[in-house]
Amino acid sequence: MNSELQDMKLVSACLLGIKCAWDGKDRYKNKKVIELLKNEILIPVCPEQLGGLKTPRVFQEIQKGTGDDVLDGRSRVKNKAGEDVTRQFIRGAKEALKIAKQYGIKEFIAKSKSPSCGCDLIYDGSFSDKLIKGDGVTAALFKRNAIKVITENDI
Numbered sequence: 001m002n003s004e005l006q007d008m009k010l011v012s013a014c015l016l017g018i019k020c021a022w023d024g025k026d027r028y029k030n031k032k033v034i035e036l037l038k039n040e041i042l043i044p045v046c047p048e049q050l051g052g053l054k055t056p057r058v059f060q061e062i063q064k065g066t067g068d069d070v071l072d073g074r075s076r077v078k079n080k081a082g083e084d085v086t087r088q089f090i091r092g093a094k095e096a097l098k099i100a101k102q103y104g105i106k107e108f109i110a111k112s113k114s115p116s117c118g119c120d121l122i123y124d125g126s127f128s129d130k131l132i133k134g135d136g137v138t139a140a141l142f143k144r145n146a147i148k149v150i151t152e153n154d155i
């Protein structure tokens with residue numbers, strides 16, 4: 001593998017200015033993420049779109065659990081309207097993992113607190129801005145596959 005490929009990373013697409021977030025906006029707030037492009041190849045992915053969810057979409061949270069619980073069938077992901085989107089979240093995580101494996105990616109720069117991308121802290125499922133320890137569904141699947149996950153706040 002050449003040095004260029006070794007520097008490739010996956011990034012939550014919303015952090016790079018793609019308007020893929022649930023509200024149809026981006027999350028381009030940390031300019032340090034874009035500055036990484038000077039030295040690294042960043043591949044944008046949005047697991048929720050890869051899972052088949054439309055944009056904009058109703059806000060979603062993992063219910064009483066973490067991404068690991070969703071992957072193990074102990075928790076569901078629902079949107080604020082009460083619709084179950086667990087299948088789309090798992091599908092999106094698997095599609096994102098497929099991209100990571102195809103490119104030999106070892107690190108994912110993830111949008112914090114997201115039920116898909118979030119790492120170490122996510123919303124608790126009550127739709128009241130409360131946080132709990134845990135990963136989003138994609139972050140959890142990546143960690144199970146030895147891919148390092150950090151957030152935009154760690155750069």
Ligand code: SF4
Pocket residue numbers: 011012013014015020021022045046047048049111114116117118
């Ligand atoms: S799934 Fe990830 S990339 Fe897509 S909007 Fe949510 S945080 Fe951003």
